[in-house]
Amino acid sequence: MKIGELAKLTGCSVQTIRYYEKEKLLASKRRSEGNFRLYDQSAVGQLMFIKNCRSLDLALSEVRQLIELNQSPGMHCDDVNKMIDNHIEQVEQRMKELEGLRRHLTSLRDSCSTNRTVEECGILRNLSAKQLENP
Amino acid sequence: MKIGELAKLTGCSVQTIRYYEKEKLLASKRRSEGNFRLYDQSAVGQLMFIKNCRSLDLALSEVRQLIELNQSPGMHCDDVNKMIDNHIEQVEQRMKELEGLRRHLTSLRDSCSTNRTVEECGILRNLSAKQLENP
DNA sequence: CTTGACTCTATAGTTACTATAGAGTTTAAA
DNA sequence: TTTAAACTCTATAGTAACTATAGAGTCAAG
Ligand SMILES: [Zn+2]
Ligand SMILES: [Zn+2]
Ligand SMILES: [Zn+2]
Ligand SMILES: [Zn+2]
Numbered sequence: 397m398k399i400g401e402l403a404k405l406t407g408c409s410v411q412t413i414r415y416y417e418k419e420k421l422l423a424s425k426r427r428s429e430g431n432f433r434l435y436d437q438s439a440v441g442q443l444m445f446i447k448n449c450r451s452l453d454l455a456l457s458e459v460r461q462l463i464e465l466n467q468s469p470g471m472h473c474d475d476v477n478k479m480i481d482n483h484i485e486q487v488e489q490r491m492k493e494l495e496g497l498r499r500h501l502t503s504l505r506d507s508c509s510t511n512r513t514v515e516e517c518g519i520l521r522n523l524s525a526k527q528l529e530n531p
Numbered sequence: 532m533k534i535g536e537l538a539k540l541t542g543c544s545v546q547t548i549r550y551y552e553k554e555k556l557l558a559s560k561r562r563s564e565g566n567f568r569l570y571d572q573s574a575v576g577q578l579m580f581i582k583n584c585r586s587l588d589l590a591l592s593e594v595r596q597l598i599e600l601n602q603s604p605g606m607h608c609d610d611v612n613k614m615i616d617n618h619i620e621q622v623e624q625r626m627k628e629l630e631g632l633r634r635h636l637t638s639l640r641d642s643c644s645t646n647r648t649v650e651e652c653g654i655l656r657n658l659s660a661k662q663l664e665n666p
Numbered sequence: 667c668t669t670g671a672c673t674c675t676a677t678a679g680t681t682a683c684t685a686t687a688g689a690g691t692t693t694a695a696a
Numbered sequence: 697t698t699t700a701a702a703c704t705c706t707a708t709a710g711t712a713a714c715t716a717t718a719g720a721g722t723c724a725a726g
Contacts, residue, residue, distance in 0.1 A: 399704070414705090431691085431704080433704085465655070470648055470649065472646070473651070473655065480636060491630070497622055500586075502619060504615060508611070511607070519611050523584055523597070533672080550714060565721075565722045568674090
């Protein structure tokens with residue numbers, strides 16, 4: 397199949413597939429006479445693997461590691477487990493940050509009401525303050 | 532004062548200050564004979580304003596809008612309020628996404644235990660599956 | 667007068683794509 | 697058979713908000 401069909405089958409864009417190739421994540425094994433990339437069924441699986449990883453916010457460099465690991469079936473998979481553990485931690489960390497941000501933004505929002513002028517705006521006044529209180 | 536002192540006073544890096552100038556967020560009013568940027572006390576306040584905005588994850592384009600607004604003290608501040616409301620929504624949206632991600636990652640993690648080989652790795656097997664279940 | 671700390675501009679790199687431009691290829695209809 | 701549409705190719709630039717150089721110039725102290 398050509399790149400367009402692979403794109404349709406996987407829900408990736410054509411440019412994204414070419415980008416993954418450049419990044420050594422997915423190779424097309426053959427080219428047509430007119431130099432078009434040709435893929436077989438296994439490419440669908442490989443691309444879905446990448447897509448699944450991306451949906452979990454794994455970086456492409458990590459996806460690359462996983463692909464390489466996948467090629468040594470006898471090795472221990474500790475590194476995979478660690479990578480996921482790491483991600484869970486990072487996600488939780490980011491959630492905490494966002495929670496702090498949300499509280500900050502909410503209290504900032506409460507410092508202004510409707511029908512005020514820029515001069516009177518509590519938000520702008522707070523943003524101008526020497527330093528916002530730390531969460 | 533020169534750029535290095537401004538950087539120290541505000542906790543921004545020198546390059547960041549120059550970047551903000553290029554992005555029309557903070558101008559140095561004068562230059563020294565040797566072409567060094569010179570700042571007065573008001574620059575400290577302006578830069579802290581930017582820093583406060585950034586700590587709330589406001590985009591530089593939004594900071595620019597706020598700075599412009601700040602220059603029309605008689606106008607209504609509705610746009611400011613709307614901007615903050617918007618941000619609160621976006622933050623809450625992102626928190627929801629991360630919560631879904633966390634659940635996904637956690638259940639994926641549970642599909643593997645210690646002392647398995649790559650071949651047996653539940654995580655890799657799940658990532659290879661045609662499609663991950665949607666949250 | 668030299669050393670070191672500072673500053674200047676310009677440029678490239680980061681991440682994971684997306685969006686062109688300009689050219690060539692393939693397929694299908696007219 | 698011609699021609700048009702649809703597809704593909706490479707190469708390049710853009711995104712956001714910085715960070716990190718390189719190479720040159722400025723300034724203060726010793
Ligand atoms: Zn990671
Ligand atoms: Zn207001
Ligand atoms: Zn925003
Ligand atoms: Zn495993």
